[in-house]
Amino acid sequence: MFEPKLLERAEIAAKQMRYFRLFSEKGSFGELSASAQRAGFEVTYEDAVEKEAGFQWPSEGDPDFTFLVSFVDPEAVTVTAESYGDIFGLVMSSVSNAPKISIEAKPSLAEHELGRNAHVFQEILLTFPDFDSGFEDLLGRLGL
Numbered sequence: 001m002f003e004p005k006l007l008e009r010a011e012i013a014a015k016q017m018r019y020f021r022l023f024s025e026k027g028s029f030g031e032l033s034a035s036a037q038r039a040g041f042e043v044t045y046e047d048a049v050e051k052e053a054g055f056q057w058p059s060e061g062d063p064d065f066t067f068l069v070s071f072v073d074p075e076a077v078t079v080t081a082e083s084y085g086d087i088f089g090l091v092m093s094s095v096s097n098a099p100k101i102s103i104e105a106k107p108s109l110a111e112h113e114l115g116r117n118a119h120v121f122q123e124i125l126l127t128f129p130d131f132d133s134g135f136e137d138l139l140g141r142l143g144l
Contacts, residue, residue: 010124024077024096088115100132
């Protein structure tokens with residue numbers, strides 16, 4: 001059905017996103033960086049004033065995703081992950097008070113700007129029960 005290597009990468013990305021989503025529901029900003037480092041992530045950005053931090057999984061070359069966790073609104077902590085390389089142009093998003101993780105193509109990109117495997121990668125993630133393509137619903141929950 002799907003290329004095994006791409007399926008494996010999607011499973012890893014989903015696991016990473018689920019980690020941050022779960023943390024957004026149960027953790028605090030003060031615990032975020034230490035917890036993510038214990039889980040194996042590298043901290044790429046941290047702003048204690050804005051209560052945001054960025055992470056990536058250590059890899060040779062570009063990581064598949066970089067993650068940004070925002071505690072600006074502690075009642076609706078957001079996690080956003082942007083893709084790179086052959087899956088460039090995808091965005092995974094979650095809000096701590098919403099049940100699903102959204103996976104969409106970046107709205108600002110034209111079809112031809114997506115990575116060569118972006119569509120298939122998105123299709124794979126959409127087969128997982130906790131993922132959907134409800135980006136508009138996500139924006140509605142954020143009041144945007």
